[in-house]
Amino acid sequence: MDQRKVPEGGGTESQAKDVCLRLLTDRARSRHELETSLSKKGFSSEVADAVLARLEAAKLVDDAAFAEQWVHSRHTYSGKGKQALSRELRTKGVSNEVALGALDQIDADDERARATELVRKKCRTLTLRPPDDPDARADRDRAVRKLVGMLARRGYPQGxxxxxxxxxxxxLGVEQFEADTEDFDGDRFG
Known part of the structure; x- marks a missing residue:
């Protein structure tokens, strides 16, 4: 018999514990994620509850610690805003109270700073026409839509x-203008 298959009628607590520990080696998980995995594998709710209670007592499953780690990681490395992080935590089965506690580690200044980093990185690939060009406004409007859309998808507030x-x-426009005028005043080619 394949060791990963649970016999009809559910499996043992030992098998359920092995499944949970295997999942926890990849990354931290919420209690809900582990419950869902055990249910999909055919374990009874009694077996799942008993195993998860033991794992919680051993501090291997802790929704508050999971939520804090998730928020820190996804905000820092994926550039997610609070709205997106809140949705992700809900999907992971983290309670609103626990999620709000974890989201409190990001204040408005942190969120604005991360959004600014993301926009600056994306702006490196933009080429805007000089302000006196008739198509400059269309370029800027296109850039605004693209950049605001990027931030919206990552969960940043519209305002x-x-x-x-x-x-x-x-x-960026001021820097480009200053760089263009350097060409003509002799500083760069002097």
Missing amino acids: MAFGVVNAELDR
Whole structure:
């Protein structure tokens, strides 16, 4: 018999524990994720509850620690905003109270700073026409839609997204203008 298959009528607590430990070696998981995995594999709710209670007592399953780790990791490395992180935690079965506690580690300044980093990185690939070009406005509008959409998909509030994008495009326009004028005043070719 394949060791990963659970016999009809459910499996033992030992088998359920092995499944959970195997899942926990990949990454931390919420209690809900582990319950769902055990259910899909055919374990009874009694066996799952008993195993998960033991794993919680051993601090191997802790929704609060999981949520804090998830929020930190996804905000820092994936650039997710609080709205997206809240949705992800709900999907993982983390309670609203626990999720709000974990999301509190990101304040508005942190979120704005991360959004600014993301926009600056994306702006490196943008080429905007000089302000006196008739198509400059269309370029900027296209860039605003693209950048605000990127931030929206990552869960940043619309108002913050527009503010960050407009500030960065203004900064980029000034830097490009200054670089263009250096060509003519002799500083670069002097």
